[in-house]
Amino acid sequence: MERFDFVEMKVPAKPEFVGVARLSTSGVASRMGFSYEDIEDLKVAISEAITNATTHAYKNEEEGEVTIGFGVYHNRLEIMVADHGGSFNLAKVKEGIGPYRQSESIEQLREGGFGLFLIDALMDKVEIKNEYGVIVLMTKYLHTNEVGLDDDQISATQ
Template structure:
């Protein structure tokens, strides 16, 4: 019965969007994680996938809080649910960065942080990072529903 319910949710899903504007404060990260978990569960991801998605989103939000400190004090998250995938975009309006400078961390850097993008790429099926200097950065992550 549980599998039928998950399949029903997936096949009846048209493109749906959920948008959040989150204060640039660490205490709101738990709200983001709970929201992400609820949406991923509703879509039909299993527990392991939900934990992966929550961690990837938390890392992207931490990057937005750390590097994308916007004037208005918020960053935005957009969840797009499609028939076969969920796309999550975390957008900040900070200073931006040179995307080509983001690379795999070296062993000596592991203790210093900077693993966020590496972790996100290892947990999600597809990751795109776009940034404009002076305009902010967007991390777009995609996870296939049912591992398709």
């Protein structure tokens, strides 16, 4: 099995916590060597996924949480965003997940699903699972020619 690190966090399903997830995404992606443009794309995509979860998954009176998982591989970052809490069993998530198709009825996923079109445009691969709540699995590949990966180049994170 391919080796990877897994980082998981839970945030309250409130709009004011989207920034926390954006910062975490930026930190993980920066550490991996993603370009500035790719990091910006990742931040927009995770914002859309979490906003979708906070806006549509819970009724106003319901106190919910969003679980965010980062699968850190040598060549890609996989980000999972799930409403209705719970920890990720990565193998279980991956066995039942399918690709997002733009032909799918947005209502089937949620009203306000425009964010999924944006996520799909920004990421290399988007998969959705919506049995109980919704899990969005977004993948961004790390291109080996990114600036800052070679010793003779200046890294933006110094």
